Each structure stands twice: as C-alpha cells, then as structure tokens.
Amino acid sequence: MAGLMVGFGHYTHAIVRGIPASLAKEALRSSQSEVDVVNARREHEAYVEVLGTRLGLEVVELPADESLPDCVFVEDAAVVCGDTALITRPGAESRRRETEAMKGALKDLNLNIVEMTDENATLDGGDVLFTGREFFVGLSKRTNQRGAEILADAFKDYAVSTVPVLEGLHLKSFCSMGGPGLIVIGSSEPAQKALKIMQQMSDHRYDKLTVPDDLAANCIYMNLPNKGHVLLHPTAEEFPESVKVFEKLKDHMLIPVSNMEKVKVDGALTCCSVLINKKGNI
C-alpha cells in the first residue's frame, strides 16, 4: 500500500564493478596523480564488504573491463529510481560502453530500462542528485541539458531541476544526501552557490550539513531495516575536519570508508555503486 516516493534510502541491492588494471594509467582524472591499483582494489573490496556484509545488501559485482579504465565508477552509467533505471550516455566518450554491462545487470533485476539514445544527450550519474522528492541534475562537463531532459522524461513523477556545475567534475563532487531532507554540502563557494540554486528551485525545504571539504561531502546515505540511518563517509584520515561534522549526526550509524586511492581519479564514494530498492518496487 505504500505509495510511491516513500522510503528514501531504502536499498536492497547494490551493483558494483571491479577495478581494471588500466585504471592506474588510463582512467580519466582531473589532476596528475599516481594510482596504486592494489591499494585501490583493497579499498574497493572494503567498500563492497561494507555494502554486502556489514549492511546486508545483495551485491551484484560486475567484472572489470580492461578496456574501460573507469568502469568501477558504475554510478555514472545508470540512474535508478524506484523500479526504473535510466541507462545513461556518459559524457566521456571513453566511458560510453560502460553502460552495456550495467544495462544487463539492471535488466536481470527486472527493472524497467530506459535508454538514452539521443546522440546529443550526455549524462553522468554523478551529476544526478536524487533527494527523495526530486532530482537535481548538474549541468557539467559531462552532462548537458538534453541529458537532463531525458532523465526528466524517464522519471515523470519528479521535478527535475538543473544546476550549473561550475567547478568540480560532477554535481555530487561536492554534495550528496545525508538523510531524508538533509543535503551534505561542501563549503567551497561553488558548492554553496549550487546549494543556493537548489534551494531556490525546490518546493521542499532541505536541511544542510556543511562540511569543510567538498570531497568529503560525497557520502552514501541509506535507511536500512534494523539499522536505521546509515551514512558511509570518508575517513578521518582523509578529512579530519569534515568527519568531526559527521560525528554530530547522532542518529546515524556512521561508517567511515576509505577512498584515498580512487579519489585520485575523481572517484567518490557514491561513484562506486548503484543502489537499488527492489522490495519497494511493485
């Protein structure tokens, strides 16, 4: 009987993907940095472990594809909301084929698949912030207006507002949801500006949790049975100041997850999984 749009943060499944060796050299990145694939893989294993073992999600792990150095960042390949999955058209040409495996996995989960076939459209899942009540789509280097339109068409129930992303790779490079109605936002000027825009565009009111580091603002929020509010956030090792902020969230189960290697190729916590709620689907 539960209507739509309830149960924000409820997830049953997660789709992840392995890290190809090519990540070290060929993955796209905004800064020059050396990535230790071994460390990255260790990190990723820990991440998957948290999702599967600790949180009890059913994890679908796609094999890495050496020809797709960025394939671990599955978030960009699909946007799943409810029982609908939009297969994106990633803004980076080299990443377009990442969607194939993703599509197969989502189909296997019996989701309604919507594909972005328009050749003028680009959209990275990292630019899509779903708040539970609406979508914000960052217009960035990777995502354009047309992509956002298609997303809006795919999820007709929700308002889809566009937000210019002036700095950073994706919209979610400096923000994410920290709970129902709670936006975690970086404190940089572009981040704050984006937040302002989001607030203006929205009919809903959001609380914000401002963290000193933009990158630390990318967290994964879940609301799980028997666990309540769960927040996966970067470790104190990386962002000590920001973690202090997270620790103020008394109602949340806080799970620090290390992301030191992947961040070097602009990978954040949300980037590495697509979360799905199968039970909520009708």
Place this chain on the structure above:
Amino acid sequence: MTTESGTDSEAKQPQENKETEKAKAAAEPTSPQNQPEQLPAAAGHSTPARTEQERQEEDLVSHRSSTSRLSRSPLRGVKKVKIMQCKVTLLDGSDFTLNVEKRAKGQVLFDKICDHLNLLERDYFGITCRDVENQKNWLDPSKELKKQIRTGPWNFAFNVKFYPPDPSQLTEDITRYYLCLQLRDDVVSGRLPCSFATHTVLGSYTVQSELGDYDPEELGSDYISELRFAPNQTKELEEKVMELHKTYKGMTPAEAEMHFLENAKKLSMYGVDLHHAKDSEGVEIMLGVCSSGLLIYRDRLRINRFAWPKILKISYKRNNFYIKIRPGEFEQFESTIGFKLPNHRAAKRLWKVCVEHHTFFRLVSPDAPPKKFLSLGSKFRYSGRTQAQTRRASSQIIRPAPLFERSSSKRYNMSRSLDGAPIMENHETLMKDSAADGAAKVIAKGDIITTVTTEKKAEEEKAEQEDAQMDAVEMPEPMATTPLRQDTKTDSEQTDFAFDGEMTATESDADEDSEMRTQDTSPPEEMVKHQTNISELKRSFLETGDSAPGLTEWEKRLSSSPARSPRADEAPMIVPLEPQDTQDEKPAGEGTKEEVEPKVTEAAGYLVKYVVDSIATDLATSSGPHGISLSTTMDDDVFMDGTLREVDEKTPDSQEEVSERAEMKVSPGAVRQEVSQAISDKKGTLIILKEAEDKVDTEGKETSAADEEEAPVVPGEAEAGENEMLSKEKEYIKEDMSVVLEAKTTVVKTQSPTMEIKTDDMTQIKGSGSPKKAMASWISEGVKTDASEVIGVSTKQVKEMKTFDAMQQKAEIFTFVKEVQTEQSKSSLTQITVSESSSTSLSVSTLGWVSSSEKASAEPEERAVVATETEAAPVESTGPTSLDAVEVGTKEMPVVHTETKTITYESAEVDTNGDVDPGVLLSAQTITSETSSTTTTTHITKTVKGGISETRIEKRIVITGDTDIDHDQALAQAIKEAKEQHPDMSVTKVVVHKETEITPEDGED
C-alpha cells in the same frame, strides 16, 4: 429560476427546498444503474421545479443567507429576466444543465453547481469556459456571466482551480472525491505526467474507490479495461493495476481516494497550471503557476522557480508578462523578468491565474497584506477566500459526512441505493431539526426580507443621486477599492442590512445579529445533528457562523483542520480588509467575547468621549469651506497609520458628521446614534488603517472581534440602545459586527445629508447601496477628517494566537510607518495605547479603541491616551439576549489561555496644510520574508499628493517562539534597523503586539 438567481445564494434556499432536493438526490442513487448521464437529467428537472418553490419560500425564509458570499443581484425588482440555459460539464464527465438569469453573475452559477454537487468546500473549485481560441478561462464569480461569454452557447466546465497541497486537510470526503475526479482527468489527459508505477498505483486506488473490493466473480477478469488510468493505457498497466487492486480488500472508497491523493499530490506537476511562453531570447518555455509560486520549465526541466515571496510584482502588457523579482541576498536591485506569451489574452490569462494563486495560497496568514501586491494595473482581483480562510471555514462544517455516489461505480451504487432509504430519513430528520433551529431565524428573516427589498431600492436611488451629483465617488482610489473588493459581497449584504436598518442602525444590527446568533447561539451539538441541510450547512459554512469552536464534528472527524479553533469566515465579509484576521479571532468562544466585552466597553466609552470632543473641537475650531470648520486639522492616528492619505480629501463630510453627532447627542435616543456614529467613524478610520496598512492584524482582529461579539449582543442591543448610554456603549462594544454595520449605515445616512451640504469637491461619498461605497465613503471621510479635524483613533487588537496543544507563542509585531513628507512641518503626536486582555479560549480578541482628538497646529504633542486592561470577565456580562449562546460558548471553551498585549507608539506628523488633495497612488508593493521564527512583511506605498511624493514603508515583524523576547530590545533593534535602512525617513508609528499563551491551569471554567 429568476428568483433564485436573483437571490443568488443557495444558502438562502429554504430548507424545505433542500428537502425536496435531497429526496431527489436520494432517489437518484436508488436507481439501479446510475449512469453519469442520468444525473444531469435528473438535476435538470429538479432544478427548475426547485427554483419556483424556492422562489416563493425564499421570500419568506431565505434571508438567513444574508451572510452568504453571494452577491446579491440588483435584479430583484426587475420584471423581465432573461433566462439562459447553461450546460456544465462536471468532473465525472457528465453534463449538468441548468438555467440562470442572463444577468446573473458567475457566483450564481457556481453556487448552483456546488449545490447540485452537495459541495461545501467550494473555494478550491471554479468554472471554466472556452474562449474563441478554445482556451480555458476561469469565470470571474463577481462578474456577470454574459460579459464573460462573448459568443457561443453557454457551456462551462466545473474544475478544480486551486489544488490543495495537502488534500488530507480537506474536511470532507466528498471534496476529496471531486478532487480525485479532477486529478484522474489530469492524469489521463497527460496534464499530470506520472511514471508507469504511479499510474498503476493511482489506477488501483481508482478502481478500489469505484468498484470496491476485488471480486473475481462479480468483476470478471477484464473489469478494468473500461476504466482509464493513463494516456496510453497498456494491458500491462491494467494487469498491474489489478494486482494492486487485489490487495486493497476492505478499503473504503474514501480511504482509497485519500491514498490516491497522497500519491498524486507528490507528483511534481500536481496543481501546476502551465502556460506556453518564450523567454527573452525567444526560447520556448513553459510557465507553471502553482501554490508556491511560479515555475519556469524548459521542456520537462525546471530551469527556474520564483516563490511568491520572491515576486514583488506581476504585470502584463500586451502579450508580455513580467515579474519583478526581489533582490537576492547579494543583489542590490530588483530585477524584472519578461516573458512573451502567444498573445494578449494569454498574457492576461496568465496574469490572472497568478494573482489568484498568489492570493489564495500566499495570503494565508492573517498578517498578509491585502491584495495590494497585485492590485495595480487592473481591477481584477481574486475575490474569493484564501486557502487559510477556507480551511478555517471548512473546519466549521458540521454536517454528517454526506453520502454520495461515485459516479461510475457499480458495486457501490448498489450498496448506495440500499442505503438510500435511510439516507432520506436522515435528511428528513435533519431537516426537521434544522427547521426547529430556524424558527428563531425565521422572524429575523422576515424582517430582513422586507428590509432588503427596501434597501435595495433605497440604495439604488441613493446611488443614482449620488452618482449624478458626484462622480468622484469612485472613492478613495486604489486603496479603498482594493481591499474592499474582496469582501464586497459580504459587505453588500451587510450593507443591505444597514440600509434596511437604515432607519435604525440598531435594527439592522439586530437582524444581523439574530442571524448570526442563530448560528452562533445554537448549541454546537445541535448544529451537528441538524445541519444536514445543505443550505444550513452552507450558511454556517459560508457565512461562518461561529459555532462552538471545539466541538464541531469536523474536528472529531478530521485532524486536518488547521490548528486554530474553527471560526467562521464572517469576518471577511464584515471587514473586507482583512478577513483572515477575523477568522482567527472568531475561534475565540463566545465566552471570550463576553469577557472582552466589558473592557471593550470601557474602551468604547473612551472612544465616544473622545469623539465627542473632537467633534466639538471641530465645530469650534473649524471653519470649513462649507461652513464647516476645516482649518485646523488634526491628523488622525488613522492618518498616520494609513497609507490612505492620498485617498482622502474630503473634510467636509466628516465635519458634517461631527456636527450631526453633536446634535444627536442632545436627545437621549440620539445618544445611541451618536455612539454608533462615533463608532462608525472610528471604524471608518479603522478600516482606513487596515486598508492603508497591512497592520491588519490588529485592526482586522478588532473587527473580527466585533463580529463575534455582535452576535450575542445584537438582540439585546437594539433594546439596550434605546435605553441608556452605558448600555449603548456596551452594546456597541459587544457587537463589533453590529458596530461595523452601524457604521456603514450611519455613513450612508450621513453622507446623503452631507452630500447636499457639501456640494462640491470635498466629499464625494456615494451613498450608493453598495457596502463598498459606504466603506469607501467612510474611508474618505476619515481621510477628510485628517485634513480638517483631528480625530485620532488608534485601534489595537489582540491577536488570537492559535495554540496547538499547550504551546506558547509569542508574536511581536512592529509596524513602522515612515513617511517622507517634503512639505510642511511635522508635528508629532504620540499615542501609546496598551490593551491587555487575557481570556480563556483558543483565540482571544480584545478591542480597545483609543481616540484622541486634538487640534493639531503643527505642534508636537504627546499623549498617552488610554490604557485599557482587560481581564477575563464573567461570561454573563454579555448582552441581554444571547444567553444560549453564552452557555454554549462557555461549555466549549478551549483550555488554552492567551495573553495579549499591544503597545503602540506613534508619532504623528501633522500636515498643516490639511491635504485636501487626494494623493495618487503610484505604487504599492509588499515584500515578505520568512525565517523559521520570524516573518517580516514590508509594505511600501508611494503616492503623489499635491506634487509631493510620499513613500510609506511599513514593516511588520512577527516573532514566534516559546521563549521570552525582550521587547524593548527587539523594538529598539527593529527601529534602529529601519532607520538605518531608510535614513531619509522618519518613524511614525510603532506597534508592539505581544501574545502569550498562558498555562492552562488558569482555566476560566
């Protein structure tokens, strides 16, 4: 029909008629298959028959509806009436045919439809008609139908106009049902896009509400394909719908509809009215008007959003539509954004929709400024109730949930039909009861009726005369016009009363009261039982009788009602300016009224005296143009308050009035009149204030308070009035409503005499029958007064606070009126008025009038006028007549105690000149900003008067919290800020209003 339409209000319909209707209605369901088509047919038949009956009965009985919102058409006396047949497409797709007078206003048609639908919460709905371009336009209820239908047959559609953001707050299931019907159509037509999953969910609830529980034997396997759920309905969708449907066993239709709405309301396009447009660069966009503001879409993407508070002004010119945006945090200037609409009509249509939505949804809080914000540039205004008002009103609905038929349902029809018989019985019994209630009313009605007729004539005549004489009558410019507008209907009706009473203000009041009383007085429980009748219900609903606050069935049934104790909307009617406030206050039980009253009386006494003084002063001092002394002009407080200055000019009237009053004094009987006049004067000022400023809170409240009081008082009043001054005073006090009415009445009277005298420029008061005019005249008079004499009236009202549970709320309101007058010397007159009242009731309304009259020769004077303390007075104190009411009120008194304190500091600037010229209103704008605990409303009015431009800024800050607030500090801070922000302006008035809830222990019981 003729008669009916003439009467307009269904409320007026005699109960008996209702009965017949009901019987018919009941009969309908009984019919084995109710096809949608059948309904209209039946309706069609019943309507005419009904009409005639009503007609006759109407004359006898119908008067109670006096309060009803319908505008009374002047047609009464007219013999020839052209009847037009209207075809209205209802929400279930059926057509309803009915006849209305050709000259009938939109409201008539609307009310008839709502009656037919048995719909009480009607403010969310409206009537559309297609224009030449096949575009849907909303009928303006206040305008004649024929003027809104240029060509073609009179075909309309009944639709949801304002989609309630939270349908669960609707009071009645039947209202939700109609909303569901609208939404189903929105969904199926594609206007309300939704996902596949949502289609299935919505569809499944639709099936449940229409067909009931899933029952394969009865329904078969393909039962669903005849229903429409989506623009492109697939087999898959139907299967999913069925799947869900199976899981709903036992869910009632009402529950299913509630679920439907809970899902539908979350859709992003819920209630968004889209208009095609282009932006400044020619890009195709869509403008969406919704409850929260204006949304800009490009394709499906929301590319911008302007919440109502962000929008300073909405306008259109030719095919351009403009919004002026408040500067952002870091911006210095306002910006105007223009959009191109396909044509002029489209631009105007969009503009109207914006105005209406803004008013309906945004002007929820009592403090909200009257429509000024949107008022410039067109006479159009939303004349209905706001959402807040309608919510309050609907919380008064006390009829048992009506049984109704879901149009296309099969199973439910069956069961319904079975129920039908019992239903009939219910109605009958209800009817009877109501009739019993009505007995008292009847008398009043009789009086009223007669009166009405006469009045109208009188009004018309007067109007004609006046019109002939004075063109200016139009009144006080935008200011007056605007605020008044809303309530016009009500006013008119009241006015009518006044006119009736014309001879005697008291009488008219009495009538009113009696009506009111009936509603108010009758014990709530009874109400519940009896008010099954639509007309009754309507009355109570529309007219806002205040039934005992706490007890309404509604409350029992629904939690949805706003926290406030339910109050009728009468206030709006009575006091056009700020309906909301009135309502708020209304919630206060009668007991409250009573309590307040005694103190009020005192205040009244002061008032009277002051008035007299002022009058005397005037007489003595003034040597006006017409022999009336105008010369030395005292500025009224009112002045200060009001932006109205511009408007006013006419001194003479006021003087005349004064003189009249003086005369009146002499005779004992006259005294009462005096008082009433005085009151009326004050009220007039009050009105002005209200209009002028958005202060509404205080003033509006007063008015409302008056309303409340009046009901009980009235009957006694008439008598008392004849007796002694004191009693008179009390009466006045008690009956705020009556006072208002009286004021109007007096005004009219006065004016007519005055008119003659004045002859010229100064006072142009239309005595015309319309209440508005009267109001306007009052206002104008008040204004005049400014120039010529000084009658300062400061009104303070206590706000009622809604208290949820035992929450404490404190609100402080600071009002700053800054005036920049290039001209003359300013004399400062300071009034400090403190009124405190504590009473037990959800809402407490206190009235305190302070009037000070002075000769203002440009000298500054300070006065601490009156400090009135009001404490809970015994209920008994109330006027003679309304014992019943009192009792009821007492019983139902809520436990919440509120303490209210209002402090006003005023420094008045006196214009030595005495502005004779009415200013020209250049612009008015209202800015509202909100934070969690404070609301700041800034109202800026620019006027040009005699070549001098004047800018008034009024700032109202409402602080809500449960901690103590340092008033002095807050005040000092606010003043400081205001000064800083506008160094070139002066602060003329500061009002601090504090409301505190007192812990329940003190219960008056």
